Every structure is written in C-alpha cells, then in structure tokens.
Amino acid sequence: MSRDEMSALQGKRLHKIVEYVYHNVPFYRHKLQEMDIRPDDIQTIEDIRKLPFTTKKDLRDNYPFGLQAAPQSEIIRVHASSGTTGNPTIVGYTRKDIGVWSECMARCLTAYGITRDDTFSVAYGYGLFTGGLGAHYGVEHLGASVIPAGTGNTEKHLKLIRDLGITGIACTPSYALYLAETMETMGIKKEDLKLRAGAFGAEPWTESMRKEIEDRLGLKGYNLYGLSEIMGPCVSYECQEQDGSHICEDHFYPEVINPVTLESLPNGQTGELVFTTLTKEGMPLLRYRTRDLCSLMPGQCGCGRTSIRMSRIEGRSDDMLIIRGINVFPSQVESVVLSMPEFAPRYMLVVDRVNNLDTLQVQVELRQEYFTATFDTPAAINELEKRLASKLKSVLSISAKVQLKAPGTIERSQGKSAHIIDKRKL
Amino acid sequence: MTIHQLSVFLENTTGTLVQVLRQLKKANVQLVAITIADTAEYGILRIVCAEPLRACEVLKEAGIAVAISDVFALELDNKPGCASDVIDLFSQAGISIAYVYTFLYGGKGILVFRTDNTELARKTIAENNLPFIAEDALAQWK
Numbered sequence: 001m002s003r004d005e006m007s008a009l010q011g012k013r014l015h016k017i018v019e020y021v022y023h024n025v026p027f028y029r030h031k032l033q034e035m036d037i038r039p040d041d042i043q044t045i046e047d048i049r050k051l052p053f054t055t056k057k058d059l060r061d062n063y064p065f066g067l068q069a070a071p072q073s074e075i076i077r078v079h080a081s082s083g084t085t086g087n088p089t090i091v092g093y094t095r096k097d098i099g100v101w102s103e104c105m106a107r108c109l110t111a112y113g114i115t116r117d118d119t120f121s122v123a124y125g126y127g128l129f130t131g132g133l134g135a136h137y138g139v140e141h142l143g144a145s146v147i148p149a150g151t152g153n154t155e156k157h158l159k160l161i162r163d164l165g166i167t168g169i170a171c172t173p174s175y176a177l178y179l180a181e182t183m184e185t186m187g188i189k190k191e192d193l194k195l196r197a198g199a200f201g202a203e204p205w206t207e208s209m210r211k212e213i214e215d216r217l218g219l220k221g222y223n224l225y226g227l228s229e230i231m232g233p234c235v236s237y238e239c240q241e242q243d244g245s246h247i248c249e250d251h252f253y254p255e256v257i258n259p260v261t262l263e264s265l266p267n268g269q270t271g272e273l274v275f276t277t278l279t280k281e282g283m284p285l286l287r288y289r290t291r292d293l294c295s296l297m298p299g300q301c302g303c304g305r306t307s308i309r310m311s312r313i314e315g316r317s318d319d320m321l322i323i324r325g326i327n328v329f330p331s332q333v334e335s336v337v338l339s340m341p342e343f344a345p346r347y348m349l350v351v352d353r354v355n356n357l358d359t360l361q362v363q364v365e366l367r368q369e370y371f372t373a374t375f376d377t378p379a380a381i382n383e384l385e386k387r388l389a390s391k392l393k394s395v396l397s398i399s400a401k402v403q404l405k406a407p408g409t410i411e412r413s414q415g416k417s418a419h420i421i422d423k424r425k426l
Numbered sequence: 427m428t429i430h431q432l433s434v435f436l437e438n439t440t441g442t443l444v445q446v447l448r449q450l451k452k453a454n455v456q457l458v459a460i461t462i463a464d465t466a467e468y469g470i471l472r473i474v475c476a477e478p479l480r481a482c483e484v485l486k487e488a489g490i491a492v493a494i495s496d497v498f499a500l501e502l503d504n505k506p507g508c509a510s511d512v513i514d515l516f517s518q519a520g521i522s523i524a525y526v527y528t529f530l531y532g533g534k535g536i537l538v539f540r541t542d543n544t545e546l547a548r549k550t551i552a553e554n555n556l557p558f559i560a561e562d563a564l565a566q567w568k
Contacts, residue, residue, distance in 0.1 A: 368486065368489065371435055371492065373493045373494060373495040375470075376470055376472070376540070377463065377470060377524055378464070378465045378468075381465075381468065382465070403467055404467070404468060406490070407490070408489045409437070
C-alpha cells in the first residue's frame with residue numbers, strides 16, 4: 001500500500017472512530033464538546049492534532065468500564081493490566097477486536113519468518129496479562145502449532161522445546177535469558193534445539209541483550225511491542241532487518257510528542273509515543289499516551305514493507321529517574337552491565353536520599369564462571385567494582401555506588417522486570 | 427609445593443556463611459582452617475580442607491561463586507619469632523605477600539600465604555629448605 005493510500009485509509013477510519021466514541025463514550029463526548037469539536041471536524045489524519053489526549057489516569061478515574069464503547073453484550077473477553085498504583089486498567093474486547101488482534105499478531109509472526117509449518121511456544125503469562133492469550137491467538141490464526149507453555153516450570157518447558165523441535169518462542173527478554181541459564185544447568189546445548197525465532201517484548205531491552213540471547217539460545221531475536229490499553233502484543237514488530245519495529249498503522253495510529261509541552265514532534269525525534277486505535281470497538285482510545293519514549297522512522301524498510309517504524313524504546317517517561325537533577329534510564333545501566341562479562345544480565349537500581357542528596361546504588365550479580373582465583377582478595381573485587389562504577393559514571397553522568405551480589409541473588413522476573421527501588425520520600 | 431585453597435565470595439548478610447558450610451557438611455568435607463577477609467558489604471571466605479577439588483565442585487553445583495587459589499603452607503617451629511624469620515626470607519627476596527593466616531595442626535603452627543610471585547617463592551622455599559605442606563598431605567586430614 002502506498003503512503004497516500006495509507007493516509008487516506010487512516011483519515012477515513014479516524015473520522016469513523018471519533019464519531020463512534022462521540023456517540024458511545026460520555027467521557028469523550030464531554031471532552032470534545034468542551035473543546036468545541038464535532039466528529040465532522042475530523043476528516044483527514046492530520047486533523048488528529050485537534051483531538052484531546054487520553055492518559056492512564058483517565059482509565060483509572062473511569063474504572064472499570066467508563067471508557068468502554070461497546071455494550072457489555074458485545075464484549076467477549078476482558079483483560080486487566082497490572083495496576084502498580086490504584087485500580088488496574090480493564091480492557092474489554094469485542095469479537096471483531098479479537099479478530100483484528102489475532103490478525104495483527106499473525107503479521108508479526110510472519111515477519112519473524114514463522115509459517116504454518118512451525119511449532120511455536122508462547123511463554124508469556126496466560127491470564128489477565130495480554131501477553132499469553134494475545135500471542136496464542138496470533139499463532140493459531142497463522143496456522144502454526146501453538147504450545148501454550150506459559151511461565152514457570154522452565155525445565156519441563158525446555159525439555160519440550162528440545163523434544164518437540166519447537167522452532168519459535170514468545171516471552172520476555174529476561175525470561176529468555178533465564179531459559180538460557182536453566183538450559184546450561186540442565187546440560188542442554190543450543191545445538192540440541194531447533195529454535196529459530198524469538199518474539200521478545202513486554203519490557204524494554206537493549207541491543208546487547210539481544211546479542212546475548214541470540215548467542216545463548218541460537219536463534220534470531222525480534223522485538224514484539226504492544227500494550228493492553230491499545231490491544232496487547234501485536235502493535236509493532238521487527239522484520240528480518242531488525243531495524244526498527246513496523247507499526248500496524250492501519251489499526252493503531254502513532255504519534256510522538258514532547259511529554260512536557262504535548263507538542264507533536266517530527267519523525268526521527270525522540271519523545272513520548274501516542275497511539276489512537278483506528279478500528280477498535282470494545283475500548284477505543286484517542287491519542288493514548290503510552291509513556292514509552294522512542295522515535296518514528298519513516299521510509300521504506302529493507303524488507304520492502306512501507307509501514308512506519310518505531311525505534312527501540314529508550315525508556316519510559318515515568319520510569320525515568322531524576323537523580324540529582326539528571327535523567328537516568330534503567331536501560332542505560334543495563335547496557336553497561338551487559339558490556340562486562342563478569343556480571344550476570346540482571347541489576348537493581350536503589351535510589352535513596354541521604355542528607356538531602358540523592359544516592360544511586362547499582363546492584364549487580366557476579367557471574368559464577370567469572371569468579372576465578374584472581375578475585376581471592378577484597379582488593380581485586382574492589383577493582384572490579386571500580387571499573388563498573390567508572391563506566392556507569394561516563395554513561396549516566398552521575399556517580400553510582402556499585403554493590404556486588406552473589407550469583408543468583410537478584411530476583412529473576414518472569415513478567416515485566418522490576419529494576420528500581422526508589423526509597424526517596426518526596 | 428602449593429596447596430589448593432577455596433576462595434568463596436560471600437555477601438555480608440546473615441546466613442551466607444552457614445549456607446556454604448552446610449553444603450560442605452552435606453558432602454562430608456573435612457575442614458582444616460577457615461578465615462574471612464571482609465569489607466563492609468562482602469567478604470572472601472578462605473577454606474583449607476581435605477579434598478579441595480571435590481569441595482569446589484560441590485559449591486559450584488550449589489551456585490556459589492568459588493575459585494581455587496594456590497597458596498603456600500609452611501610448618502613453623504613453635505617458638506617466638508619463628509613467623510618473623512620466615513616472612514623475612516620472602517621479604518628479602520623481594521616477594522610481596524597478598525594475604526597470610528595461620529592455624530595449628532597436630533601441635534604444629536601452619537603459616538598459609540599467597541604471593542604474586544609464585545616462582546620466586548618456590549625458589550626461596552627450596553633454597554632455605556623450609557618445611558612445606560604438599561597437596562597430597564591434605565588428603566590425610568580426611
């Protein structure tokens with residue numbers, strides 16, 4: 001599809017969705033009336049800038065079904081996202097929504113090179129979290145065989161990956177590393193497995209983490225992006241080029257804004273990612289602020305797809321820590337930790353305030369195989385800590401205290417990684 | 427001329443030491459000497475035991491950060507000034523000592539140390555005919 005055809009389709013769908021929410025969601029009707037906007041004022045995709053934003057807070061304030069547009073009789077599934085503060089976010093899907101979701105997810109899988117001949121394991125959590133069922137329906141829609149492994153029971157899962165010749169897997173990147181670790185303790189080699197493609201998402205990850213996962217599992221790792229408020233996993237996906245994630249923009253229209261001024265930013269500039277659902281019936285959202293920071297990449301991809309791409313998530317506008325006035329993203333710490341083989345790919349940031357001064361402590365785990373006779377004195381360990389601290393300082397621009405932990409003592413996550421403990425009482 | 431010592435990374439929190447010792451107990455490893463070099467946040471536990479290689483495997487399997495260090499163990503006469511005389515020999519040879527500890531075994535004082543110049547230390551021990559404990563002597567302690 002050409003860019004012009006895509007824009008025309010998006011404009012037509014935007015007009016329709018605005019009309020739909022105007023008549024079915026009092027929250028949006030009031031907002032639009034306050035701004036003196038009528039559905040007929042929205043005709044082309046450029047008109048989207050006239051529309052109000054929607055935030056996570058709006059979803060919480062209208063808990064549980066306040067933003068739902070379809071009548072309950074049309075809702076065939078409900079998911080709930082993890083509410084770290086206050087109410088969880090409830091998302092209802094109509095039968096058509098589930099169909100669109102499955103189709104978009106199947107697009108992702110196709111880009112990863114998965115076909116109906118593959119056996120694909122879904123190791124996201126099944127349940128209220130959208131990861132498990134979302135990926136599951138996509139695999140079925142495509143026609144590949146789905147293994148609904150879920151999380152946990154990792155040894156049995158690895159046995160199945162080997163014995164069933166499973167070729168593809170979807171899970172969080174941290175779980176992929178956990179699989180690699182378990183594999184090594186079980187004595188399974190990557191050559192024993194037929195894994196070829198991994199769909200990794202639900203938490204931010206870095207290029208060095210990709211390299212490590214690919215090396216240890218012997219597969220190609222692709223980004224899979226999504227969020228339950230918009231749909232679930234399927235919103236964007238990497239192709240064989242692994243150069244930015246293609247957005248299913250015929251269903252989810254992306255914008256990038258300055259999170260402070262709320263102004264739209266040109267393509268290529270990093271800001272907060274915003275999505276408008278163009279076809280959703282259950283809970284359509286206008287200009288939903290994802291809090292994810294990235295940039296949009298226009299232009300045709302090496303794979304031939306013309307759809308707009310998004311860069312890697314560089315951080316979260318709310319995960320971002322401000323320490324002594326400096327913006328710190330956990331992903332920065334991660335890239336440093338992963339660049340030093342002495343440490344396991346896990347870390348914890350502990351932020352505190354002592355005598356009115358912010359302190360940052362970075363906890364890292366020694367890797368067992370790198371603890372050798374050269375480290376038999378505290379001085380040698382100190383030296384290692386200092387090396388990490390100086391790398392962190394050059395990347396973060398603030399100094400961090402490094403604390404070395406014994407192997408296996410930093411908690412592994414099977415869902416979204418929690419990397420931050422902020423003890424500051426502000 | 428050297429013996430194998432286990433060096434274990436321990437966090438300075440309750441229970442980490444006993445966690446290591448429990449593994450060795452379970453594997454029926456006879457300890458001869460233990461000592462800890464500590465800082466505020468972590469410590470290096472050093473262990474001399476019978477069957478150090480087997481003990482090392484046991485700890486590795488339990489996921490513990492452990493390494494084998496080659497250290498010298500010299501027998502001392504139980505007389506005042508004896509440790510001083512021995513260390514002095516190394517000092518005069520220009521050998522620096524990374525760490526040192528002692529224990530009593532069979533009524534004899536044993537001086538354990540590691541240096542960064544193992545070759546020169548071997549030479550010094552041989553030239554001065556110092557009584558050293560060899561690796562195979564450890565097995566008798568089983």
